[in-house]
Amino acid sequence: MQTYLDVFSHLPTLLTSRLTLRPVRMSDAEDMYEYSRDPEVARHVLWDAHTSIHQTRNYIRYLIRQYRNAAPGTFAIALRDSGKVIGTIGFMWLQMDNRSAEVGYSLGRRYWNQGYMTEALQAIVEFGFTRLNLNRIEAQHECDNPASGRVMLKAGMQREGTLRQRIFNKGRFVDVDLYAIVRSDVMRRP
Numbered sequence: 267m268q269t270y271l272d273v274f275s276h277l278p279t280l281l282t283s284r285l286t287l288r289p290v291r292m293s294d295a296e297d298m299y300e301y302s303r304d305p306e307v308a309r310h311v312l313w314d315a316h317t318s319i320h321q322t323r324n325y326i327r328y329l330i331r332q333y334r335n336a337a338p339g340t341f342a343i344a345l346r347d348s349g350k351v352i353g354t355i356g357f358m359w360l361q362m363d364n365r366s367a368e369v370g371y372s373l374g375r376r377y378w379n380q381g382y383m384t385e386a387l388q389a390i391v392e393f394g395f396t397r398l399n400l401n402r403i404e405a406q407h408e409c410d411n412p413a414s415g416r417v418m419l420k421a422g423m424q425r426e427g428t429l430r431q432r433i434f435n436k437g438r439f440v441d442v443d444l445y446a447i448v449r450s451d452v453m454r455r456p
């Protein structure tokens with residue numbers, strides 16, 4: 267069986283009905299800058315809205331380095347019909363001792379509320395259990411970003427509680443809701 271290092275160093279392409287999840291490449295910079303510059307997209311994530319495409323390119327360089335280092339990786343979310351990159355989804359961290367990991371994601375504003383991130387998260391959860399052999403997959407969202415909680419629920423995660431003032435983001439301490447799905451929620455065999 268492949269180890270998670272093998273998987274992350276050769277991140278595969280995953281297909282859903284409307285999306286392609288694949289490794290990010292430098293030629294995605296324009297598409298990614300288009301939404302990364304939007305303060306509404308950046309409001310509830312840990313990065314600031316990009317002010318130039320150079321920042322997006324630097325971020326892509328970082329992601330490509332992650333692939334080279336076989337570190338927990340991030341996928342570009344591209345529309346299957348046009349190839350346009352509309353967001354990203356990936357692993358924030360992974361602990362093989364506990365076979366657990368956390369997922370994070372963001373999507374361009376014009377694509378919100380069409381079920382895209384739910385579709386992407388479902389594919390990543392399946393990937394986590396089958397290809398990475400994880401036992402627990404977590405995600406968390408700022409409490410005043412309830413749309414993200416809906417995505418987690420629709421992808422089969424359960425809400426485990428609120429972590430008060432868990433993070434300091436954009437000048438304020440923020441409460442976050444923690445969600446997770448465990449292997450026994452979806453699979454018969456451990």
Ligand SMILES: CC(C)(COP(=O)(O)OP(=O)(O)OC[C@H]1O[C@@H](n2cnc3c(N)ncnc32)[C@H](O)[C@@H]1OP(=O)(O)O)[C@@H](O)C(=O)NCCC(=O)NCCS
Nearest residue numbers: 307371372373378379380381382383384407412413414416
């Ligand atoms: C949060 C985000 C990922 C959601 O992606 P999406 O593709 O729009 O999600 P989906 O369409 O799959 O589902 C969105 C759900 O939230 C619901 N929703 C939208 N706005 C809402 C709000 N203000 N309050 C409650 N629910 C809301 C939608 O109705 C939908 O639920 P439904 O299918 O039950 O009707 C997207 O808005 C985004 O990228 N935001 C910016 C970055 C971000 O916040 N990332 C997450 C950090 S934790």
